[in-house]
Amino acid sequence: MHDNIYRALPWFFIAQGLLFLGIPLKQFLNAKEKFTPYGIIAVISNSLRVCGAFYLITIHQLQVRSIVMVMIGTAGAELLALLIYVITKTDFSFKFQFRAYKKLLKEATAQYVSVIFDMSLSRMDWLLLGFMASKTVLADYSFAYRAYELSRLPMLIIAPVILPRLSRLMALKPSSQLQEQVNSFNTVELLLAMLLPLVLNILWTPVVGMITGDKYGAANATEFLILSLCIPLQFFINLLWSLSFSVKKYKAVSSVTVICATTNIALNLILIPLLNGIGSAMAFLITNILQAVLYYRLVNKNIMHISLRPFVILFPAALAGWFITASINIHFLFRLLLGIVFYLLVALMSNQLSSRNIQNSKQFLAQ
Numbered sequence: 001m002h003d004n005i006y007r008a009l010p011w012f013f014i015a016q017g018l019l020f021l022g023i024p025l026k027q028f029l030n031a032k033e034k035f036t037p038y039g040i041i042a043v044i045s046n047s048l049r050v051c052g053a054f055y056l057i058t059i060h061q062l063q064v065r066s067i068v069m070v071m072i073g074t075a076g077a078e079l080l081a082l083l084i085y086v087i088t089k090t091d092f093s094f095k096f097q098f099r100a101y102k103k104l105l106k107e108a109t110a111q112y113v114s115v116i117f118d119m120s121l122s123r124m125d126w127l128l129l130g131f132m133a134s135k136t137v138l139a140d141y142s143f144a145y146r147a148y149e150l151s152r153l154p155m156l157i158i159a160p161v162i163l164p165r166l167s168r169l170m171a172l173k174p175s176s177q178l179q180e181q182v183n184s185f186n187t188v189e190l191l192l193a194m195l196l197p198l199v200l201n202i203l204w205t206p207v208v209g210m211i212t213g214d215k216y217g218a219a220n221a222t223e224f225l226i227l228s229l230c231i232p233l234q235f236f237i238n239l240l241w242s243l244s245f246s247v248k249k250y251k252a253v254s255s256v257t258v259i260c261a262t263t264n265i266a267l268n269l270i271l272i273p274l275l276n277g278i279g280s281a282m283a284f285l286i287t288n289i290l291q292a293v294l295y296y297r298l299v300n301k302n303i304m305h306i307s308l309r310p311f312v313i314l315f316p317a318a319l320a321g322w323f324i325t326a327s328i329n330i331h332f333l334f335r336l337l338l339g340i341v342f343y344l345l346v347a348l349m350s351n352q353l354s355s356r357n358i359q360n361s362k363q364f365l366a367q
Helices: 002-031 034-059 064-089 098-132 135-151 152-167 176-211 220-226 230-246 249-275 277-302 309-326 332-349 354-367
Strands: none
Touching: 002 034, 002 064, 002 152, 002 220, 002 332, 034 064, 098 135, 098 176, 098 277, 135 176, 135 220, 135 277, 152 354, 176 220, 176 230, 176 309, 176 332, 176 354, 220 230, 220 277, 230 249, 230 277, 230 309, 249 277, 277 354, 332 354
């Protein structure tokens, strides 16, 4: 069995290699803000993967070899579609310019360090749990972390949208109007980001327990609660990182990443023996708070003032909504509705949810 797996590895590498070859083309389209063509290609290729998996299940051929063929076929089709589009519809050039490439490598040196440490920040907790805790603890934490990663999907969608805009707009000295638009966008973004953990934590135990036959849900609700508190922090960090990156604060960004990754490892070594998966989740939350503080200090001091008012108002409102609904013994769908209504009422009364903020955010994204 192990021999068959090892023989299949090169084919998995080929599939992954085809996907990696397409990354520069995707980044080129993102930089040109041509999101629709890439979005259509991505939707079609991923739909083909899902359809291929269901077909293999239907014909009872869900095996490593057949899965690899589906992965290679869809990855190759995606790469071919990207190549055809960028060649025929854009000014993309395959001409190699050594001087420009050398300059790119020099500017990106700090980012190489940042990426390496950023990877350790998102995966070191799993490795340490594998060494220091039981398989059950690792499984509970891994499931909660995967759910947390999926909940960050809106941030992963908005990130490539705002970075090219900020890079273009921050080329000149930022105006007071731009600062107002960025702060309004931050408010609207955090309004939605705070709502996500409120909704997910109300649904977590009943829905996940029902889907998994109570294997997960109540068993790792605390881990997910702590990890979900990082969702609004991740939205906030992404905006601050984009601002820092747009004005080429590469070394400062790398320094923040290295400090946070090192802190995360140290906290995991301390907290995992004491609290198992909960300790690892707490280490991740503390690291995210530290990262947000360091980026906020960097942006506030060197780039522009970002208001913390949305955090001060909306974070307690989301927590209060969760505590109130958790104490009421009614069906979880009614608790969900009550929690959302309470949160939105606080947002309206505090003027966080306002037509002005929405309009400014639209203007920022339209530029």
